[in-house]
Amino acid sequence: MKSGEAAVKQAEEKQSAEKPTGRARGIDRVIALMEHLHDRRAPTRIADIARDTGTPRSTMYELVNTLVEARWLELRDGDGTVYFGPAMHYYGSDYLDSVDLIRKARVEVAHIAETVGETAQFCTLDGDKYLVVLNEPGRRMFRISSEIGIKVPIPWTASGRLLVDHLDAEEIRRFIPSEDFTLPDGRRIAEDEFLEDMRRARTQGYVRTTALVDRFTTCLAAPVRDPSGRCIATICFVVPADTTEEAQQVMIDTLKASAERLSPGR
Amino acid sequence: MKSGEAAVKQAEEKQSAEKPTGRARGIDRVIALMEHLHDRRAPTRIADIARDTGTPRSTMYELVNTLVEARWLELRDGDGTVYFGPAMHYYGSDYLDSVDLIRKARVEVAHIAETVGETAQFCTLDGDKYLVVLNEPGRRMFRISSEIGIKVPIPWTASGRLLVDHLDAEEIRRFIPSEDFTLPDGRRIAEDEFLEDMRRARTQGYVRTTALVDRFTTCLAAPVRDPSGRCIATICFVVPADTTEEAQQVMIDTLKASAERLSPGR
DNA sequence: ACCGTTTGTCCGAAATATCGGACGTCGGTC
DNA sequence: GACCGACGTCCGATATTTCGGACAAACGGT
Numbered sequence: 001m002k003s004g005e006a007a008v009k010q011a012e013e014k015q016s017a018e019k020p021t022g023r024a025r026g027i028d029r030v031i032a033l034m035e036h037l038h039d040r041r042a043p044t045r046i047a048d049i050a051r052d053t054g055t056p057r058s059t060m061y062e063l064v065n066t067l068v069e070a071r072w073l074e075l076r077d078g079d080g081t082v083y084f085g086p087a088m089h090y091y092g093s094d095y096l097d098s099v100d101l102i103r104k105a106r107v108e109v110a111h112i113a114e115t116v117g118e119t120a121q122f123c124t125l126d127g128d129k130y131l132v133v134l135n136e137p138g139r140r141m142f143r144i145s146s147e148i149g150i151k152v153p154i155p156w157t158a159s160g161r162l163l164v165d166h167l168d169a170e171e172i173r174r175f176i177p178s179e180d181f182t183l184p185d186g187r188r189i190a191e192d193e194f195l196e197d198m199r200r201a202r203t204q205g206y207v208r209t210t211a212l213v214d215r216f217t218t219c220l221a222a223p224v225r226d227p228s229g230r231c232i233a234t235i236c237f238v239v240p241a242d243t244t245e246e247a248q249q250v251m252i253d254t255l256k257a258s259a260e261r262l263s264p265g266r
Numbered sequence: 267m268k269s270g271e272a273a274v275k276q277a278e279e280k281q282s283a284e285k286p287t288g289r290a291r292g293i294d295r296v297i298a299l300m301e302h303l304h305d306r307r308a309p310t311r312i313a314d315i316a317r318d319t320g321t322p323r324s325t326m327y328e329l330v331n332t333l334v335e336a337r338w339l340e341l342r343d344g345d346g347t348v349y350f351g352p353a354m355h356y357y358g359s360d361y362l363d364s365v366d367l368i369r370k371a372r373v374e375v376a377h378i379a380e381t382v383g384e385t386a387q388f389c390t391l392d393g394d395k396y397l398v399v400l401n402e403p404g405r406r407m408f409r410i411s412s413e414i415g416i417k418v419p420i421p422w423t424a425s426g427r428l429l430v431d432h433l434d435a436e437e438i439r440r441f442i443p444s445e446d447f448t449l450p451d452g453r454r455i456a457e458d459e460f461l462e463d464m465r466r467a468r469t470q471g472y473v474r475t476t477a478l479v480d481r482f483t484t485c486l487a488a489p490v491r492d493p494s495g496r497c498i499a500t501i502c503f504v505v506p507a508d509t510t511e512e513a514q515q516v517m518i519d520t521l522k523a524s525a526e527r528l529s530p531g532r
Numbered sequence: 533a534c535c536g537t538t539t540g541t542c543c544g545a546a547a548t549a550t551c552g553g554a555c556g557t558c559g560g561t562c
Numbered sequence: 563g564a565c566c567g568a569c570g571t572c573c574g575a576t577a578t579t580t581c582g583g584a585c586a587a588a589c590g591g592t
Contacts, residue, residue, distance in 0.1 A: 023550060023577060027329065028294040038356055043364070047569070056551050061570065063293065070297045076364075080569070084361035087391075090304055090415025091397075092358020095340075095350035098309070107403065115381040121455045126352075133355070136376065149356025289547060289580060313539070322581050327540065520558070 026212035029055050029063055034072075034084075038149060043081035101224075101233065101262065102133060107236045108235060108258040109136045116251055119238040123159045123221075125127070126151060128175055130160045133233075153180030155189045157211040158219035166230045169195055184213055206252050216241050220248060222255035227265040235259050295321050296329055300350075304415060309347035340460075365526065367490075367499065368399060374501060375402045376526040382517055385504040389425045392417060394441055396426045399499075412523075419446030421455050424475040424485035425500035429464045431489070432496045434462055450479055472518050482507050488515060489522035493531040501525050 032053040037044060052058035064082055066072040074085040096102050105122040113120035113136035122134035129151035154160035154176050165174060173191065181189045201207040201223075211217045221236035235258050237251050298319040302308060316326035333339040338350040362368050371388040379386035379402035388400035395417035399492055419424035420442050433441060438461065447455045467473040467489075476484045487502035501524050503517050 025292055025579065026549070027332055028295055029550090030293055030296075032333075034353075034357060035336075039359060045569090056573085062550080066293055066297075070301075072297070074361075075392060083310045083364050084357050086361065086362070086399075086415070087300075088357040090351050090358070091300060091354040092361075093401075093414040094304060094307060095352065095355045096357075098342075098349050110376055110380065111505070114376065133352075135359075137373070148359040149352070163478060188557075202493065217588095231538055289549095292579075293547065295580090311539090323539095324541085324582075325580060328580085 024055075026059075026063060027095075029053070029059060030057070030067065033060070033063065035084060045079070045081050045084040047080075054247075064110045087204035101264065105134055105224075105233070105235065108262060109134045112235075112237075112254050112258055113138045116237065116254060117219055118251065121236050121238065122233060123157070123163070123236065124233045125154070125163050128154065128177060128180075130154050130157045130163065136152070150258040152213075153177075155194055156180050156183060158207040158221040159236050161194070161207045161209075162221055162223040162231045163199050163230075164232050165198050165202050190223075205256055208248070208252075210241050218243060218248070220251050220255060224259050224262045228262070233262070235262065269427060278347070291323075292325075292329060295319070297357075298334065299326070299329065299333075303349060309342040309346060309349040311345070311347050315348075367530065370528055371400055371490075371501065372498070375400045376412075376519050378503075378524055379404045383515070384505065386409060387502050387504065388498045388499060389423070389429075389502065391420070391429050392405075394420065394443060396420050396423045396429065420444075420478075421447050421460055422449060422479045424473040424478070424487040426468050426502050427460070427475075427490040427503050428487055428497045431464050431468050432495075454483075459529045471522055476507050482510060484514070486521060488518070488519050488525035490525050490528045492529070499528070501528065 032055065033049055036049055036053050045058055046064055047057060049055070049064075049149040052059075055063075064073060066086070068075060068082070071085040071087040073082045073083070076083050102122070109120045109122050117139035119138040119140070120136045121132050122132060123132050125131065130153065131149070131151055132147045135148050137146065154164060161186045164172060164175065168189075172195065181191065181194070183189065196209065197209075206220065206222045208218065208220050212219070218239050218241045219236055220239070221234045223231040224235060226232050235255055237255065239248070239251070268287055298321065299315055302315055302319050302375070312326055312330055313323060314331075316323045318531065319326075330339060334341060334351070336347070337351040337353040339348045342349050343438070362372065367423075368388070373386050375386045383405035385404040386402045387398050389396060391396050391397065394417065394425070397415070398413045398416055401414055420430060428437060430441065435457075439457065447457065447460070449455065462476075463473065472488045474484065474486050477486070484505050484507045485502055486505070487500045489497040490499040490501060493497050503521065505514070505517070
């Protein structure tokens with residue numbers, strides 16, 4: 001019951017929506033299993049995975065055994081929990097190396113995180129959500145948890161203001177779900193305020209947001225644009241809100257230079 | 267027919283060894299598919315994957331569609347090739363973050379690659395093979411191809427001489443397959459030469475090899491040891507063989523310091 | 533224009549993988 | 563020491579997924 005309620009409901013919805021019958025293919029069970037682990041972001045007991053994904057216990061044990069053998073999963077700790085295994089890392093690395101822009105972004109992100117010493121990220125859109133693709137922690141050792149692969153509402157982020165800047169007011173309204181303008185603490189971002197942020201960002205060539213999802217954090221982001229000028233990704237810093245203005249200006253210049261280098265055909 | 271011969275044979279062996287019957291579970295087909303993509307390290311046409319893994323064409327199409335939908339795979343280019351998709355990266359990142367030593371090693375490898383400007387790696391054993399876990403390309407832009415997740419015979423590497431240094435001569439002979447002492451160019455490494463390398467490495471606290479698998483490359487490696495003194499991983503540089511001795515000494519000191527920081531309980 | 537090859541989809545049959553439930557163990561609690 | 567819940571394994575039945583082959587479309591070389 002520790003993380004149950006919502007997940008169970010979700011699983012049941014999934015089951016009724018996608019599977020009128022109780023029986024499913026192993027591969028679909030495995031996909032649900034991996035997605036569940038990614039959402040939980042923690043080693044999880046097999047029985048819990050089975051319950052939360054709506055998979056029969058005996059089936060889940062069978063599948064987990066197969067996946068552990070393939071190194072897709074690993075048994076952890078000795079208590080009966082499982083989590084992702086090394087094979088996922090290998091396949092993920094292959095993916096990163098196979099995408100030209102990401103491969104270049106890795107170099108930039110690593111470089112600016114090291115030289116500036118702050119957490120740097122490379123972000124894109126995934127559907128109507130914002131997504132961190134690369135994250136390099138910087139020298140500060142706090143906030144270890146990577147948000148890689150976690151989808152976030154566009155208005156919650158600095159980068160989001162750049163990633164949709166090819167849309168007009170009406171398109172924005174249709175593209176971004178209305179509820180995404182509500183921050184985790186319940187505050188709501190006014191749409192015209194968001195549009196104004198976008199306008200300023202376009203002229204300035206960067207975005208700064210402070211205390212948006214987190215009261216003590218400032219985000220600085222610069223756009224990576226394709227030859228047509230459309231923002232296809234962003235590169236950004238995540239820094240404490242009390243960072244001096246001079247330091248932030250240096251970071252902004254750094255970001256702009258990196259973003260320019262990453263923009264294809266320029 | 268372009269990459270067929272050996273792969274077909276391999277697939278048939280696999281089929282006869284693991285599957286007396288023609289029919290297999292979807293999940294096993296998927297595992298074979300992913301392994302095949304990892305071995306090829308390139309976007310591959312569906313029909314080729316089917317042939318080389320011994321999977322019926324219709325089955326492979328069905329599975330690929332499912333996996334593309336889950337973002338495990340991606341259709342590439344517009345020609346009918348597929349390769350790993352973003353989900354693999356997310357799951358791989360979760361794995362890296364979940365393993366304490368690897369998470370720390372990422373910081374070290376990124377740091378020394380950036381400051382020294384040469385390719386740095388973090389390596390371990392996987393069974394009786396050597397394995398690159400982390401690879402940070404350094405400033406030189408040559409040799410982009412990452413070897414992450416590729417298994418290599420232990421004697422071909424500098425790190426290998428550290429990773430087995432808890433074994434005596436007899437144990438080495440039993441642990442490392444005899445054919446692994448033959449280099450890719452056909453030369454053979456004498457066993458006592460290998461043992462002498464190990465001995466020297468243990469006293470010096472690092473290994474240097476030159477022109478081992480590649481005539482123009484030098485590898486420098488330092489051991490990460492557990493509290494009992496056993497080498498559980500290595501951190502290393504891959505540099506041009508004509509790098510000056512002074513520069514190499516700096517790198518060796520850098521590696522030793524990093525390896526020390528990574529060694530648990532010290 | 534012709535023909536051989538490759539691609540992707542569709543279908544029915546049957547081999548079998550999934551499922552539910554039972555069973556033995558283990559550890560903690562009262 | 564008896565009870566309870568969770569863990570992991572095993573087994574037989576059947577609903578279903580895999581498989582082979584057929585087919586149309588696209589391609590490309592001659």
